[in-house]
Amino acid sequence: MNPGDVRAVSALLYRYARAVDSKDWELYRSVFTEDAVIDYSSAGAVVGTRDEVVDWFAANFGVIPWSMHYITNIEILDGDEDTASVRAMFYNPMQLPGMAEMSACGGYYHHELVRTPDGWRSRNLREENLWFTNAPGQA
Numbered sequence: 465m466n467p468g469d470v471r472a473v474s475a476l477l478y479r480y481a482r483a484v485d486s487k488d489w490e491l492y493r494s495v496f497t498e499d500a501v502i503d504y505s506s507a508g509a510v511v512g513t514r515d516e517v518v519d520w521f522a523a524n525f526g527v528i529p530w531s532m533h534y535i536t537n538i539e540i541l542d543g544d545e546d547t548a549s550v551r552a553m554f555y556n557p558m559q560l561p562g563m564a565e566m567s568a569c570g571g572y573y574h575h576e577l578v579r580t581p582d583g584w585r586s587r588n589l590r591e592e593n594l595w596f597t598n599a600p601g602q603a
Contacts, residue, residue: 465540465548469584473577474538476584477552480573481533487525489518497578497587507569507593531558535573546579554591560600567598 483492571594
């Protein structure tokens with residue numbers, strides 16, 4: 465993968481974070497192919513197509529007053545001119561409804577990317593949530 469593609473992949477992941485944190489679901493859609501499959505099951509959330517996930521976010525994520533995703537340590541594990549497997553760490557502090565203390569979670573995003581006429585897009589995202597502090601229902 466050439467340096468321009470590496471920058472474009474990083475920009476795609478940063479756009480993902482901005483879309484989720486700003487609750488801009490059209491921007492979120494622009495990160496993925498139309499037929500993408502997205503899996504947030506490790507965090508107890510939705511698994512589905514891009515549009516099913518957007519519908520779930522639109523119905524459920526609005527109650528979160530704020531979140532701030534940090535995406536780091538972006539690794540392109542393999543790929544060629546038109547595909548790439550990418551793993552990136554995430555750290556996500558947030559304010560959950562009804563909780564006085566800040567919550568946070570972290571782990572890895574695993575993307576399968578494809579080059580499209582509009583640039584790199586994710587056709588598959590699996591979140592690997594490794595930890596969660598002050599999760600809903602924690603004592």
